[in-house]
Amino acid sequence: MRIRNIVAAAVVALALASCGGEKQADVIKVGWFGALTGDQAVWGNNEFNTVKMLFEEINAAGGVTVGGKAYTLEAVGYDNKGDAQEAVNVVRRLTSQDKVVAVLGPNASGNAIPIAPILEGAKVPDIATVATNPKVTVLDGKVKPYNFRVCFIDPYQGAVAAGYAFDVLGARRAAVLYDVSDDYSQGLREFFIENFEKKGGAVVADESFKSGDVDFRPQLSKIKAQNPDIIFMPYFFKEVALSANQARELGITQVLMGGDGWPSDQLISMGGAAVEGCYFVNHLDYEDPDVADYKARYLKKYGIETELNGYLVHDAVVLLVDALKRAGEPSGEAIAKALESADVKGITGRIKISPQTHNPEGKDAAIIKIVGGKYIFQQKYAAE
Amino acid sequence: MSSYIEGILMLSGINLIAVLGLSLLTGFAGLFSFGHAGFMAIGAYSAAVCTKLLGLPFVAAIAAAALVAAGVSWLIGRATLKLKGDYFCIATLGFGEAIRLILDNFQGLGGARGWPGIPPRTTLLNILILDVIGVVLLANLVRSRHGRNMIAVREEELAAKVAGIDTFRYKMLALVISAAYAGVAGALLGHYMTFIQPKMFSMVKSTELTIIVIFGGLGSISGSVLGAVVLTFLPELLRAVDKWRLVVYGLAVIGIMIGRPRGLMGGFELTPKSIRAHFARRREERAIKAGRAAEDGDEALSGEADGKGGL
Numbered sequence: 001m002r003i004r005n006i007v008a009a010a011v012v013a014l015a016l017a018s019c020g021g022e023k024q025a026d027v028i029k030v031g032w033f034g035a036l037t038g039d040q041a042v043w044g045n046n047e048f049n050t051v052k053m054l055f056e057e058i059n060a061a062g063g064v065t066v067g068g069k070a071y072t073l074e075a076v077g078y079d080n081k082g083d084a085q086e087a088v089n090v091v092r093r094l095t096s097q098d099k100v101v102a103v104l105g106p107n108a109s110g111n112a113i114p115i116a117p118i119l120e121g122a123k124v125p126d127i128a129t130v131a132t133n134p135k136v137t138v139l140d141g142k143v144k145p146y147n148f149r150v151c152f153i154d155p156y157q158g159a160v161a162a163g164y165a166f167d168v169l170g171a172r173r174a175a176v177l178y179d180v181s182d183d184y185s186q187g188l189r190e191f192f193i194e195n196f197e198k199k200g201g202a203v204v205a206d207e208s209f210k211s212g213d214v215d216f217r218p219q220l221s222k223i224k225a226q227n228p229d230i231i232f233m234p235y236f237f238k239e240v241a242l243s244a245n246q247a248r249e250l251g252i253t254q255v256l257m258g259g260d261g262w263p264s265d266q267l268i269s270m271g272g273a274a275v276e277g278c279y280f281v282n283h284l285d286y287e288d289p290d291v292a293d294y295k296a297r298y299l300k301k302y303g304i305e306t307e308l309n310g311y312l313v314h315d316a317v318v319l320l321v322d323a324l325k326r327a328g329e330p331s332g333e334a335i336a337k338a339l340e341s342a343d344v345k346g347i348t349g350r351i352k353i354s355p356q357t358h359n360p361e362g363k364d365a366a367i368i369k370i371v372g373g374k375y376i377f378q379q380k381y382a383a384e
Numbered sequence: 385m386s387s388y389i390e391g392i393l394m395l396s397g398i399n400l401i402a403v404l405g406l407s408l409l410t411g412f413a414g415l416f417s418f419g420h421a422g423f424m425a426i427g428a429y430s431a432a433v434c435t436k437l438l439g440l441p442f443v444a445a446i447a448a449a450a451l452v453a454a455g456v457s458w459l460i461g462r463a464t465l466k467l468k469g470d471y472f473c474i475a476t477l478g479f480g481e482a483i484r485l486i487l488d489n490f491q492g493l494g495g496a497r498g499w500p501g502i503p504p505r506t507t508l509l510n511i512l513i514l515d516v517i518g519v520v521l522l523a524n525l526v527r528s529r530h531g532r533n534m535i536a537v538r539e540e541e542l543a544a545k546v547a548g549i550d551t552f553r554y555k556m557l558a559l560v561i562s563a564a565y566a567g568v569a570g571a572l573l574g575h576y577m578t579f580i581q582p583k584m585f586s587m588v589k590s591t592e593l594t595i596i597v598i599f600g601g602l603g604s605i606s607g608s609v610l611g612a613v614v615l616t617f618l619p620e621l622l623r624a625v626d627k628w629r630l631v632v633y634g635l636a637v638i639g640i641m642i643g644r645p646r647g648l649m650g651g652f653e654l655t656p657k658s659i660r661a662h663f664a665r666r667r668e669e670r671a672i673k674a675g676r677a678a679e680d681g682d683e684a685l686s687g688e689a690d691g692k693g694g695l
Contacts, residue, residue: 036627078623081630084584088577089391089620096386113500114579121387139501181488183497183581210485 028071028330031094031103036079043107043309047129048077050310051104053301054317064321067328076100087111095122101332104316107309109133110183119146124332125339127319129312132157133187137358148339148358150315150351151283152365157259158191159383160365161281165257166199171229175205177219179235182211188234188259204228216243224252236261241270248274263308268373275370284311284348285366285377291347315346390508392620397511398572400612403596404518405565407608410597412526413558414538416473418590419480420566423453425585427567428574429493432502442505446571453567454560461559465552480590487582498581506576523605534558599637600648607649
């Protein structure tokens with residue numbers, strides 16, 4: 001009896017939830033998805049908060065004019081726990097039930113790849129934030145018609161890291177420690193090694209661990225024995241902090257280097273002195289005057305600092321609004337077409353979408369050094 | 385039907401196939417496995433090799449997935465089925481993780497970055513067909529002599545042995561068949577997602593399958609069907625409660641397990657026969673109450689209301 005009541009209540013709630021969003025003529029629905037729960041929740045919440053904040057601001061300023069008519073923007077966001085299967089569910093829901101005209105996110109490449117066939121079926125474009133795997137937008141040499149992104153890709157990031165380590169830091173012998181069970185880490189490792197060796201450097205140690213490991217001493221000891229000039233650590237801040245601390249305990253004094261998985265407040269608080277003097281490749285310079293305004297607005301509204309993803313989803317919104325204005329009508333197809341010829345100035349740099357790859361062309365990477373517990377911008381660095 | 389509902393139905397159907405297999409192993413032969421996602425991964429990758437690299441038709445890919453998964457499970461079974469109870473469980477856990485890590489390291493099939501571009505061959509129709517075949521095969525198996533022997537092994541291995549049942553052989557049979565089911569489910573999942581990544585077949589997936597089997601009720605095929613559909617839909621239904629979704633999901637599962645420790649359908653089987661028997665019983669009860677109602681009017685009314693609610 002009671003169970004039946006609960007089931008009935010759930011069904012009613014679902015029915016209400018699914019028909020609650022009455023369609024209004026002057027509202028454009030934009031989907032967002034990412035991890036609001038799970039180990040990637042920090043970034044997911046940061047992205048969704050940014051999207052909501054920007055939409056509020058845009059609406060307060062009169063909305064977006066599409067084809068001579070003013071529309072307000074509405075964000076419809078769902079959690080997928082960073083899970084690929086749920087990513088597919090969520091995008092099916094966004095496109096068929098919520099009828100969004102575009103989707104923002106996700107941050108993970110493994111979630112951005114399987115949604116492509118659904119986007120194509122529904123003719124709704126997606127702008128990924130920090131999904132850096134090349135296969136997110138291009139597969140088997142063919143560009144996916146409805147997948148776009150605002151970040152540079154892993155081969156480029158790997159080339160930047162290798163180039164900077166070799167040319168600027170003068171490293172000739174590099175060691176790599178990476179997360180074998182993580183797609184992002186494997187990709188970045190591969191492209192770093194490829195480029196570092198092309199430059200004439202030697203990779204003297206190539207050690208791996210798997211997600212969830214907390215002890216890196218065996219691998220670090222092997223790396224120490226090879227006495228490299230630099231240690232490349234292409235994984236996320238939590239493991240970076242742990243492995244950096246253990247490396248210092250083992251007496252490894254070399255410079256550590258990483259990619260865009262590093263930047264987080266957590267890295268400094270957990271890593272402390274261990275990551276002092278280390279470098280990483282980033283999408284932007286945090287002290288750039290272009291980003292200061294967004295940073296301050298976010299801090300004021302939510303009371304916490306924004307993470308890296310916020311900047312990129314900010315530019316995804318900029319890109320989308322620009323495409324909407326030029327699309328002539330608020331439909332997925334028209335927006336996708338407009339996105340192909342987009343050329344806007346975002347806070348992370350100029351975003352000129354290449355029609356062949358749907359990636360932003362020639363976006364420079366920023367090299368950041370950790371000095372005194374602060375992220376200090378070194379230079380914009382472009383790999384050839 | 386919106387593509388959203390269709391997608392979840394397809395996922396339920398895919399989960400169902402894996403759960404049916406696990407139901408045989410856990411529910412009928414009494415062996416717990418926390419490595420079935422490993423067999424799904426084997427199925428998914430072998431099927432993808434068939435369609436994407438060898439250009440074989442989907443039917444052949446599904447058959448290959450079942451065969452390869454069954455073959456691997458036979459090898460695993462040879463090595464581990466002598467282990468008793470918990471030890472076997474730990475061995476399967478290790479197996480599942482090992483498969484995932486091998487795939488993570490094997491760059492030929494994409495490594496940890498996954499393998500995109502698998503042709504989208506899975507449809508709701510072919511899932512439904514395989515679901516029906518799966519249920520019919522399993523229902524016939526558990527009612528056969530072999531099925532009864534498996535149940536005997538589950539209930540009391542030593543006694544079964546004394547009664548002359550080759551317990552190792554029946555445990556092996558259950559393992560191989562359940563692995564073949566998992567392989568088919570993996571093949572369908574890969575061609576539904578069009579992308580496979582070792583991460584998709586982690587221990588979480590194995591535990592999810594075991595939870596569905598126990599939630600549905602050990603030793604009940606209809607329970608497994610119900611469990612697979614309910615637990616695949618539940619997280620999506622709970623999107624209304626936002627970030628608390630998975631908390632509520634967990635609480636719901638705990639609540640039902642406390643309320644019904646044997647699972648939704650533990651021990652019961654929903655067959656045409658059992659449904660008829662149920663209605664016959666209801667009719668009988670109603671007849672008795674009607675008889676009583678003739679005697680004293682007021683009490684009977686409330687009595688009948690109770691009768692309706694007490695399902």
